[in-house]
Amino acid sequence: MNLSRTARATLWAALAGGLAVIYVPLLVVLLNSFNADRTFGWPPTGFTLRWWAAAWNSTGVRDALWTSVQAGLGATAIALVLGTMVAFAVQRYSFFGRDAVSLLIILPIALPGIVTGIALNNAFRTVLEPFGVGLGMFTVVVGHATFCVVTVYNNVLARLRRLGASVEEASADLGADAFTTFRLVTFPMMRSALLAGGLLAFALSFDEIIVTTFTAGAGVKTLPLWIFENLFRPNQAPVVNVVAAALIVLSVVPIYLAQRLSGGGASAR
């Protein structure tokens, strides 16, 4: 392509500038977590590890983290089962309404979070409350699982598409019944897709705040809810900032794992 030297330089500069815009705000949060000044005066006057210690010892942070992990694991487990079942149905069978089914799976993340949030809130309160089940961990897990199914579904569907059915047919020809084939042939071949999908589901749940706001009730506080609640309290600012910095550092982990699992490729949400 005959791009002029200036055009090339401009494009490279745009790329570098864009990446800088993406990373500088995150770096500022990281630096501020060591900023000795309570109100993050800029430039920092001194460096301290005090806030990291304060965050580590904060029971609010610890409880919220544990709640988020529980909710994430619950939602991921349900999403793994439901997502795999739909992916098999859509990929291996052709039936009336198949396109509608795949649209239905995407719907919970395609609609604005607040719509899903208030719809579930309304349903839980009308259907569950008469049975004495209030808003709490159970409803958070149900809400999260609803929009996490799509990540597992996408990963398993892509894997099944690539595999084809011939290996399973071979297994059946060799005399294995449906259960044995699933245990010895299908499942091992899907394992990394399930891991990748589960990882995405967990990350999605771990980060979610809008649906959580409407399904959590009074007693349950996930980490995003804790951050949002303390964001506007000036005396909590340093601890909030440390939690934010820690989450930025932690966000590298799933990227690393996803890279190892899929061997590259842009498997975004």
Add this chain to the structure above:
Amino acid sequence: MTRALRRRLAAFLHRHAGVRLSLLLSAPMLWLGVAYLGALAALFLSALWSTDTFTGDLVKEVTWANFQELLTAEVYRTITLRSVGVAAAVTLIDLVIAFPMAFAMAKLASPRAQRWLVIAVLTPLWASYLVKAYAWRVLLSSDGVLGWGYGLTATVITLSYLWLPYMILPIYAGLERLPNSLLEAAGDLGARGWRTFRTVVWPLAFPAVIAGSIFTFSLSLGDYITVKIVGGRSQLIGNVVYDNIGAAGNLPFAAAVATVPVVIMLVYLAAVRRTGALENL
């Protein structure tokens, strides 16, 4: 399960594809098809109800009053237009930033560098939404690094930042699929950079651009958290829904307001369906 029973069950399943399919679809469809769709339907039906002004109880009689108020009251029209304006501005800003970035990634970088650049763009997607909005709250605060203060502009900046990777990745994927030979052919026929862009690159990358815009537009349209964090006193559609369900306890009106972003998105999706963008998602 005994061995014989298991074998008979497996054989039965093997013979009856319909039963296998129904079993596979049963739980997911009960969850998403019945429970989730049911909840959505109930929500939008309740938009046709009202609440008693004195007791705050639901009055389950069909009325179009909520939608009437939504359409006639000046304040809701302003907020709707403002929300659409914010979503459009965010989409436009992201497009202007993302396109050159995606082009440099797809067409100028070496394959090795490409892999790393994709990771570099993908990594911030995993950083928490709240953390990123918070980062801009710190940057924009009056004694922060930038110190521009909060408001609608701050909201547009922060939302553009949040959804930028959602614009870069589809455009990158679209440009990567575009064969280099086409660009070379355009060059051989005498087209310079700008003309190649206008007549070859842009038309072919357009579905990818639309795919990206679906993300940036819909994510901005439904947002109410970022506005609370950096928006100062500004209000978007999401805030109206939130305030009506929380403080006011007026579910029917909240439901009616919630239909607005859904309808706008459906119109948008219908409008862009012909570009083939939906297959690019």
